[in-house]
Amino acid sequence: MAGSLRIAVLAKQVPLHDDLCLDADGRLRREGRPLEMNPYCRRAVAKGVETARATGGACTVYTLGPPAAAEVLREAIAWGADDGVLITDPVLAGSDTLATARALAAALRRDGPYDLVVAGLGSVDADTGQVAPQVAELLDLPLLTGVRDLTVEGRTLHARCERDDGYMIAWTRVPALISVAERSCDPCKVPQDRRAGDDRITVLTSADLGPGPWGAAGSPTRVDEVRTAAARRAGVRLSGPVELQVREAVALLAASGALSRPAAARGPGSAVAAVPPPVPPVAPVPPVAPVLAAPGGSGAAGGPVTVLAETGRERVTRELLSAAAALGAHRTVLLCGQRPDPCTAWSWGADEVVVTRPEAEDLATAAALLLADAGTGTVLAPGTTWGREAAARLAARLGAGLVGDAETLETADGRLVCWKSTAAGLARVSVHSPVQLATVRPGVLPVLPPRAAGAAPITAAHVAARGRVTVSERVAEDDPADLAAARVVVGVGQGVDPERYAELKPLLDVLDAELAATRKVTDRGWLPRSRQIGITGRAVAPALYVLLGASGKNTHMSGVRRAGFVLAVNPDPHAPVFASADAGVVAGWAEAVPALVGELRALTG
Incomplete structure (x- = not known):
């Protein structure tokens, strides 16, 4: 192993996992409740410190939150991190994942460059897994998600990464960003007094990050209601x-x-709700026809609906196409990495198909090109490892709102509105940007019966491969x-x-x-x-x-x-x-x- 690595770790403070609850504005309630470092971030800190020590480098931990979040940095420093950066300012309150990613990316640019950025796979309060790929997109970094085992050889990272159905073996060159899996290593957890690290904590405010907008003002998603x-x-x-x-x-x-x-009993009256629904929806969900409708509907989704299809995930692709029909899409575009049969694609609900490269980063690039012409639209992606990266990168590139792990979809005044689970309750989240995105939890949406005979026209989107991550093996377990x-x-x-x-x-x-x-x-x-x-x-x-x-x-x-x-x-x-x-x-x-x-x-x- 040659060359020291300068490493940044992204960590988050959350209320104790068993004590999570939301305020009426959808923010985590912190006052008067025990707080801790997000369990996934404990692995990120441990892996960042371990890798810095092994390469003779240094490890800096970043966190965004109120002043109390400094405790996360004290714990990280006690574990072995060299220093910490607290990004705190009342202006930053109410940040959604994109606003959070922008603030973190701005701080990393200010203090960087870093060879390696390490994050947790997700957070226990929502676990959308969006911030890491959004930071990667904003900093133009390759991303390895769900890293279970990591080996550093000079400037090359070799990793075994957990996937939804198994694992993959891949490598990339630094600079890069990785998110670590729950079982990647023992978590950092220091019980003793941690006040000795205060002199190694730097505090940044919104003024240090640039003009913004920050916080709620820079957040294209909004929590409208919690239950x-x-x-x-x-x-x-x-x-x-x-x-x-x-x-x-x-x-x-x-x-x-x-x-x-019978299985078809799921979702009476709605293509996007299973039985029984978790709560009565705030507004009626569009009714479902007994079969997929032909194109030229109400357009209630606010422009065309683009479905990002993961190769080999036919069931969830059909769920997303069915959801597009229920949203009243006047046109549904299936963007995928493998050429499908045009009659099959039509029967599932695709009005047209665009084929491009299957890698999440490259497919996000193709989607951005497609949406640049329309200017508006809705994008649905699977809530899988692949789908989260593709949608998060696309949202960061477009400055668009992204709701993670949606379970119910509807529209209100042309806006995409989603119900999703959090550890503390149910949240109704709306998207306020010209392009509106959501990743959808696989298995929660029904599949509508096939549409009448037809064929979806197929075109190709030519996107140059970035080729920054090389996969040598994929294993489906x-x-x-x-x-x-x-x-x-x-x-x-x-x-x-x-x-x-x-x-x-x-x-x-x-x-x-x-x-x-x-x-x-x-x-x-x-x-x-x-x-x-x-x-x-x-x-x-x-x-x-x-x-x-x-x-x-x-x-x-x-x-x-x-x-x-x-x-x-x-x-x-x-x-x-x-x-x-x-x-x-x-x-x-x-x-x-x-x-x-x-x-x-x-x-x-």
Whole structure:
């Protein structure tokens, strides 16, 4: 290894994960609540310090927030960072992800150049994963996302990066930006007094960053309303012998009709809402025709809708095309990296297809060229690793608003409006820019029946490849579409020993169910991260969700808010999961599962 690296780390302070809540204006409530460094950022700091020491370089940690956010820097310095920079100013309050990225990029330009910028994969308060790729775009840097293992050889970075369905092996040259995965290394966490680092903290205000606009004034997205994440569940907690509890639970399940509800029942009256909806929408969602409409609709989405398609993700592409139809798009353009069959593309809802390079950065460039002519429009992208980078880069390039991980889409006065989950509740976010973007959580939107026969014209967008990231290997360990399309999902928490997962097979078989997990399970590597449900994982909308051996905190249950029926099994009668379930069995999973299998076999034959 040759040459020292000058490293910058981006860190964020959030309220303690179990204590997250929102104010009426959609901002995180901090006053009077315990605060901590975002868990993902703990890995970023640890990796930044480790890499700086290994290369003989230096590590500076940046954070944006109120004066109290200096505690993040004290902790980082105590862990080994050389110094810290606090970006704080009342003017910066209310920054959305783009305004935050602009402020961070301005500070990095002011103090740079840096060889390597390190960020966490996301944040536990929203986990949109937008800031890192937006900073990369603003600083014109290559990006490696979800880095699990990192090796530095001179000016070259070799990384194993987590993807939605597995991992990839890639390399790039510095300067570069990386976001690190949850399991990349042990987190920085220093319990002792940290006040000794105050003399190594520099404070920047908006005046140091440039003319702006900053904060809410420079934010093209706006939180219009927040609602407490109160699940509309029956909350029946059973008691007595396990066999009796299970019998009563299955009777409630049978009465709900969840086992017999057809998949097409999702989303009555809306192409963008599953059943049951998390909350009544503020404005009526456009109705759904029984089949995809022909082009030339109302144009309620404010111009054409462009769908960014990830290669190999047919299910989510069809979800996005269906959503475009429901938004009243007068024209839907499918922008993809692989030439599709024109008749198939038409049947899915594409009025025209533009083919370009499949890499996220190059596809974002092609999208920017397409939108430059129109000047307005809506862009929908999948809430995947690839989709987040493509949409975030495009938003930064255009100065456009981007809503991350939307679960419901609608329009109001030509503006794109999205409902999305946060760790503390539901937020209604609107976009106030000529081009409006959203990434959409895979699996939460229904797929409309195919459109009548036709063929979408196909053209090519010629974009020169940047070629800054070279991928040498891609490994798919799972198919996320299986979980998204499942009518029944069984989730496991850390209370289920992974060596006993085989004992769950009879339950999975009798329900024809897919297996999912909480974050603590995937953090330990017991199941692939693509199987993680919750605010930092996936959202699913099955007819039935069965949760075994998990406490059922809101950060997980937000991912199954759209499930038809929730059955929970936990030996602790005070576990929070029972308030978020329709029926709860107070028992150990090992006792309850065999009884469940017997009752379900008797019910279903």
